[in-house]
Structure formats: C-alpha cells, structure tokens
Amino acid sequence: MSRTERRTVRDLRRGHRAMLLRALYFGGPASRHDLCAATGLSAGTVSTLTADLLDEDVVVEAGQVDSDGGRPRVLLRVNPDHGYAIGVDVGETQVRVELFDLGMTERAGASYALHSARHDPELVVRHLLEGVDTVLADSGVPAERVLGVGVGVPGIVEAGPDALVHATTFGWNAVPFGALVRAGTSLPLFVDNGAKTMGQAELWFGSCRGVSDAIIVFIGSGVGCTVVADGAIYRGSARAAGELGHLKIAAGGRPCRCGGRDCFEAYVGAEGILDRAGIAADSADQRPALARLLEAGSPVLAGTAELIGLGLSNLVHLFDPERIVIGGWAGLMLGEGLLEPIRAATAVNTMASFPPVPIVLGGLGADAVAMGAATLVVEEFLRGAQAAGAQATA
Amino acid sequence: MSRTERRTVRDLRRGHRAMLLRALYFGGPASRHDLCAATGLSAGTVSTLTADLLDEDVVVEAGQVDSDGGRPRVLLRVNPDHGYAIGVDVGETQVRVELFDLGMTERAGASYALHSARHDPELVVRHLLEGVDTVLADSGVPAERVLGVGVGVPGIVEAGPDALVHATTFGWNAVPFGALVRAGTSLPLFVDNGAKTMGQAELWFGSCRGVSDAIIVFIGSGVGCTVVADGAIYRGSARAAGELGHLKIAAGGRPCRCGGRDCFEAYVGAEGILDRAGIAADSADQRPALARLLEAGSPVLAGTAELIGLGLSNLVHLFDPERIVIGGWAGLMLGEGLLEPIRAATAVNTMASFPPVPIVLGGLGADAVAMGAATLVVEEFLRGAQAAGAQATA
DNA sequence: TGACTTTTTTTAAGGCTTAGATTATGGTCT
C-alpha cells in the first residue's frame, strides 16, 4: 500500500540534485567523476547539476587531485559557510544552544541552567531565544544565513505547527512549545524528542554512520530511544514511537515517575538507579551522584546491567537491528564499566537464531542532543537545498 | 541517509504504471477519470497507460456508469484471470495450499496433516509440491499462468535464494527451504514468516485496510507479529523483526520452548496457556483443547488477558501504531471472550500521553496465512506488472 | 435538432537523461 507520489520530469532533477548533495555532504570532498560512481548518474547530468550548485554557492571547489597521466580531477564539497543551523538541547538540567555551520563545526554555544521543578515552558523558551541571540552575536553569523533552529525536548512531540509537547517529567502536558518559540523568532523551527535528535546525530556522524537498521538508546535521568529503519528514523503514527523508557520489563512492581509501574526507566534511568541504591539526588546533582556510585561500586550496578540487557534483547527481537548504540550522559557513564555485562546479558536473553548484535557506546559524547537537533535543519536543507536566503524568508 | 535510487525518465512511466495498477487493484473498478484523481496523473497519461494495460490484458473493461448529461464513464478493473497466485501455509498441524486468482478469489485448495515431531523438511516440501499440482489440476489453471508461489512458514526466514529457515519449534535450524522447493518447481517462489503473511493479508484485505501504521499480532501455538510502518511491512536488518513471541515480559521464570525463559509466547501462546492450565495437548489437539478451556472457563484466562495487554502496551510504546489487530487461530478464539479485558489491560499499561489505540480482531479468519502468502506473489506483480508469461519463464 | 456536459484521445511543447563526441589538462616517451 505504500504511497507512491506522482512525479513529473522535473522531480527527477530535484531528486537527483538532492541525491548529489547528500553524496557530497556525507561522502566528503569528491570529484565530479567520483559523484558519477556514487550516484549512478551520467557524467553529463553530474556536470550540469554541479554547475547549478556551484552557481548558487551551495558547493565550492576544494582543490585538485594530481593525476597519473590525465587531467587532474577537481574536488568539490558542500560550502560549510553557505548556511548555518542552530541546535538546542532542552534537558533536565540545562538549556544548551549551539550554532553550527553546514560542516557541523560548532561556531558558538550558550548554556542556561535549569533547576528542579523550574521547568516552566515560558522560562525555557526565554532561555532558548536568548541563546539564539547570543550564539548569533558571538559567531557573527547574520540571522538571514541561518537555515533554521532544531530543538530536542524530553517527551513526546506531536506533529503539527504547534509542536505540542507531552513531558511528564517536566510536568508538561500538551505544551504548545512550537507556538511559543515561533512567537519569538521567525527562523524555521524543527522540534523533536531529544533521544531522537541524539539518535540522528549518532546516525549521521557517530557510531551509526552508514548503518541502515539500528537502535540508539538514550539513558539520562530517563530513557528513550531512536529506531533507525532503512536509514530513516522510525516515528510511528503519532511521532511517539521509541518510548523505550516505559516498556514494562519486570514484575517487581517498582513505581515509575510516569505514574505507571515496572517501567524500564524506573530501573535503569539515572534517577531509578540512584533511587534503587538509596540515594536521593536533585536533577542537577544526578551526574556527580552517579559518578560516585560507579566509582564506589554497588550491588545495584550488576543488576542494572542485567536489566539493560533484558531491555536490549527485547529491542533485538522486535526490531532486528544491525547495531545498538548506547548514549546519553548516564548511558555513557554506565557503559565505561558495564558494557561487557550488558553485552552478555543481551546475548543471554536473545534467541540463538538472531545474528549477534554489536553493542557500542555513542561516539559524540553528551553534546549529541544539540548537534542532532541541528541536523534536523540540515536534513531539511539536504532535501530541498534551496538557497539560504530563500529558505529563511519563506 | 535513506537511499534514493537513480531514475531515468522511463522509470517515471514504470512507476506511474505500477501506481495506476495499485489504484485499480485496491480501489476497485474505476474510470480513467477516477484514476486521474486517485493518482494525480493527467488525463493524457492515464489514457495511454491504461491503453497499454488493456492491450496486455492486465486490465479489462467492467461496464459503464450512466451519466447525467455527458459521456458515460467506462469502468476498468484488474483482470482477475490475467494470472494466478498460490499461497501455502506451513503450520504446526498442517500444510495448506490454496490457489487464488488476482482478485483473491480462492479457486482450489488442498490440505495435508502434519503430526507432532514429524516436521521433516523433505516431507513438508513433498506435501507442498503435491498441493501445487493438486490445486492446478483441480482448478484447471495452466501452470504458465501462475505468477508464483508464496509460502508462510514458522520462524525466521533469512533473505537470499535459499531462504534459510530457523524454526525452533519445528527443529529446523537453517533449513534451506527455498532451495528444497525450487528443486521441485520452476515457479517463482516467495518465502516469509507465517505471522507476516497473515499480517499482509489483514493489511490488504482485512482489519487493517488503508491503515499505514499498524501491528498485527498472530497467536497460534506460538506468537508472532507483523509491524506495518508507513504502509509497508517492517522487516529489520535480517528479516527477523517482529519476534514478539520471545519478548521477555515477566520475571516469573517460566521456561519457553525456545530454550529461554519468560518469553511472551510461553505465557500467552496456545501451548503456554494450556500448559499453565495443567493441560497437555499434542499440537493437533490444541484447538479443541483451547476451545474446551474457553468454554469451561479458567482462572488462567483472566491472567492471560492481563499478560496480553502488557505485551500489547509494549508494542504501543515502541511502535506507536494506529491500530492493533489480533489474529491467528488461538488469537481469534481468545478474542471472542477476552477482547475487552485485553483492551483494558493494554490501556492501563500504556502512558496517558499516547492516543488510545483501537484493538480489533482479524477479519479474515484462520486462513489468512495462506492468503497472505499469495499476496506476496501479487505484491511482486503489482510492482512490476509484466505479462504473466514473461514473469513465469524468467 | 441544437446547446450543453462530461469523458477520452490527440497534439504540440518543454524538460530530462543518456550515450557518444569533443574539448581541456597534464603526464610520458623519444
């Protein structure tokens, strides 16, 4: 039943243009000849398409490669200064705003601490807007060259212009986050779950590069995940897929902050782990508290690895991924010491007929959420690839 | 990263042709004018494409619709006799072979009983091949008009020409099922997991018609499921996705026939239910035994509904479906009396931020596996839509 | 019978890709 779109002969060109741009973006500098091989297009088509892109300054030349007996090939690459993307991580402890060029080099950043029970949407939005102004000023990038702002938030983000956010841990219930931000800026806006933006960052630049079926698990205070199916993020019918944190994994009856019981997150999220170890920590203190716990050792940790493995085996059975990545600040901390037990527990709980699934740590650190949020903007750019000005004023 | 294919101007026509054929196949009889609206193509294109299809006898006229003041529209539909598809259900208790025309009307069928511990691959293949000969003879359809044979088998089916099958319950470990069948027939062959073929049948003709994100749960002796993502079946990296049966759901420690513990199937599959109720039944006797249990009532049943609801809530959290369908012979039997408790248990275990998910029973009965297997053949036909002869001899 | 509707087919125009020919650019051999 999968929908196929009507296509005109011009869509071919648009599609090929996007293909070429993707190949150039992810395939580093390449000559026109290389692009023929990468895209399967003929030399003539590559030639005219690249001429367009060069004209528009989307692509620039990047030196030559000496040949051994022939005309040297001219390398091309996406112009990193053609446009910029702002990524925002709305986390439990802070709002982090970063400005990237198209090459995903960070040009400026700003952070605003949040305190427990002070996750007022208006405050968060004020921080966000101030952050945008700050990174623009610090980097000297004019606003009209910014292709958009991507935001990663906790909880479920409904589709639609208002981007309604449901985040139980923030006490947000259908907060029109998108509408609030749009009231303060005219930049194109993209809002998604933070675990998903992290997943996209790992998919594009981290431990999942080139993998087409993968799962990226985010472990912070809470737990979420990104499912990558056939190279794209799987979102489900209401953009709520991947709510790994509230999977029911055991019959111990442990209450979860979502109001339910037996949720995965209540056992293996940082808050859950600390609580099970008898440590009460304010959200801002969880990182050091977890670090101390890991250093001191605790019987809770072995059980945590077991439970994570159990959860991951469920993901393997249902999604059959090629690879699993563990990220998020707590996930990265846990992974340092517990990766082997987690791998073992996952294997034990997985049927033998499944091929063994590599489990690795995220390669981008804890900043991946903001970077991934910026990739939402770049994704749109790669799809359409209009000139920067045209997009910003649309 | 999602791959885009290079396309030539002729691919446009091929794509539009397939689009048109799909619209006609699923949209019932329609006039050329209707097809313009359905596909978005211009009248001219629809006219030439349908002319081709009529020439090739893929499509036939199906009467006229009287107009009120204008040229009457000529209705077109896919020619049901243009080709035929054979679907095979390799189940725990029998091998069922059915022959369908393109309109999915059953033209002939044959069954071969299997007995416990007699799931020898060679025997199954012999039954299958004999069944194919029988349905051809009974229906009078010449073999060269058969577009292919689709087979639904238990367990995991690896991609590749040999179609290696791993089915622990049959004792099959990497059985080259496809190779064995191909040795006995030259018809195009499609092999997939039986739960997935059933899912595709429900998606095309049953309780999931027109739904683009759904989950179809198969409950028989064991348990499996089909994940429909964006109108297509989600298969994962090794075609093993959707192994719902071996999801870990509780910490009761109940052993599963897969060798693991706490598997969903060990609790809510027919075998598991009967076992928990203290009834030992040979695979051939499970249906009547379960029927008796349901009639007599048992405290095990309420718990079963609870556990099914728990499992379904996990699916909701991870996949965010628009709808859940319960099928399979045991699922349909359980659903008659337990659908409400299952719905309630699912809702209780699902976070409030999820929209409520309708849970319904399969609409095609227990024969859906074989029908779905035949749809694998039709799916290929709709993709390429070559003439019947050309495909069979390829 | 003639005006009006609606459906289909035909026709002219414009765009796209490809394959092959041509031009550009530099190395290699004598």
Added chain:
DNA sequence: AGACCATAATCTAAGCCTTAAAAAAAGTCA
C-alpha cells in the same frame, strides 16, 4: 621539446515522458 596518451569535464543529438490545451466522442435535456 614535441608528439602522443590518458583521464576529466563539457557539449550535442536523440529519445522518452508528462502536461496542458485542443479536439473528438458520446450522452442528456429543452
């Protein structure tokens, strides 16, 4: 140094495809 070769990039002619508009077909209604 100059002729010749190899590789890269561009140009050109040919073939398809879709669309929009015009024309034809087939009825209804006054």
